[in-house]
Amino acid sequence: MGRYVARRLLQMIPVFIGTTLLIFLMVNVLPGDPVAALWGDKPPDPAQMAIIRKDLGLDLPLWQQYLNYLGGLLQGDFGTTIAGNRPVLDQMTDAFPVSIRLGLMAFTFELVLGLFFGVLAGVKRGKVIDTGVTVFTLMVISIPVFVLGLVSQQVFGTQLGWVSPNVKDSMDMAQLVLPAIVLGSLSLAYVARLTRTSIAENARADYMRTAVAKGLPQRRIVSMHLLRNSLIPVVTYLGTDIGALMAGAVVTEGIFNVQGVGQLLFEALARREGSIIVGIVTVFVLIYLLANLLVDLLYAVLDPRIRYA
């Protein structure tokens, strides 16, 4: 087990380096000059531009800039911003707790309700409740998240007045409930659909017949036998979804004015602050890689036949 984890962590290194390199190149090779952007619409002063470039190491060849960045990253240094010369890490430690909180709330929402609806529909396959869940999930999947956000902000925030339309205090969990529901809704629908298919497939398995024949109560059959065996595809989906949720938060945060990573990213994109963009995506990639490792370890918990030596 320990050796397996160590090997997986080692395998992550090339992927991590590759991903940071890719995003670094995407930010730096594509057109657009962040230093010139400091002057706004006015013509930039070439001498001053050269000084700023030299200070920030932007005059070096690209490969050297990347190596410097990677070296800094290993020491926990995400670089500094071009405008204001602030450490990127400071800005990220302000924004990430908000987004992670939002993401975790959305994740809990999708996990609990998605599994509930999925099991319900899978067990009652072909019944009215199954049809209801199927139609509901199809609807949720086809309505884009930003439309759902705009509509629910209007309906629950402005018209019904249940919540304030804009989040005023981004660290207040109560105010994040509606954004979290909107953020998690798409994944909820996918979790419900996956669970339903998986449950319906496993319901015909031999061990299910055995469990029924032994006279186990329905509740125990579903929760201990059926659900546990049906969870593997769902867990796989959830693993990749943690990263997707964090990225989806970018859109949701914009609608509800949550001061999280999304807002930081928008500002960075507008000012072409490459170091912030690369930093944010790097953290997302780390979250994604670790979540995938966690998923693989969970397989062994769910299915004892899977062992990691």
Next chain:
Amino acid sequence: MPENTLKKDKPTVEEPAVAVAEAGPAPDKPRSLAADAWADLCRKPLFLLSGLLILFLLLVSAFPGLFSSTDPTAGDLSKHFLTKPELSHVFQPDWFGYDNQGRSIYARVVYGTRVSILVGVGVTVLVTVVGGLMGMLAGYFGGIWDTLLSRITDVFFGIPFILGAMVVLNAFTERTVWTVIGALAFLGWTAIARVMRGAVITARHADYVLAAKALGAGTSRILFRHILPNAIAPVIVVATIQLGVYIVAESTLSYLGLGLGTNEVSWGGDIDTASDHIRNAPHILFFPAGMLSITVLAFIMLGDAVREALDPKLR
């Protein structure tokens, strides 16, 4: 609901598959998987409904002038500012009302179809070709090729899709449909590559590949004439489902102001405009958002139907 009506004439999944095999309509001539799947699809209301809807959308995007004779960019602020829809005026310019610049929402919804369909189809075609080739090479040649291509796939897969597209598109000041298609395809080919790789690996050691090799067939002939037809089914399923995802991605990017420019007519851009006026004129949000959702729904239902027809587990 449509999926459920399906289940009714197909009570268990295994039985009809046996029935088809035993009492197939052409017992003397065995049908190919594709023909079999097609016959299967034609009996499904889900497929017929989504297919008709998609044909209609393709028609609208190819010939928007047939459906609306109004110019979607011509506005008359003084006369039509945020006018409410007149739903009884079917197919008239004021049918869906007017937006904040006095432009006919009906005309804009009709002309906006082209962008969504073009992006959805364009990205899917690009992604299937690029991802398919990558997956085939990795799966067939194995060894160092597989390691290299799989790691490259991992790298691209790790970058969040919308976020990556935002970064790429932000660098372009003049964005057209093709820029958006390129950016989405650049980041989106990984899912197809992974599926294709898996399918090719299972097909690689089949007896018919060995037979083709023994007969002296070249690598490209083996790959494209023997392996590809047997590995394409899961790729088609993923591609169909992803098509809807790309349409949503385009509209999200246009909504964020990182997709098409404001002078292009697109549903995402119109939803962005509508979000400022949602309080006093919800109709300017409703129609583009509704069309967008219906389009995505059509492609998701198509994907579901295709998966049920092609999935060997359900046969």
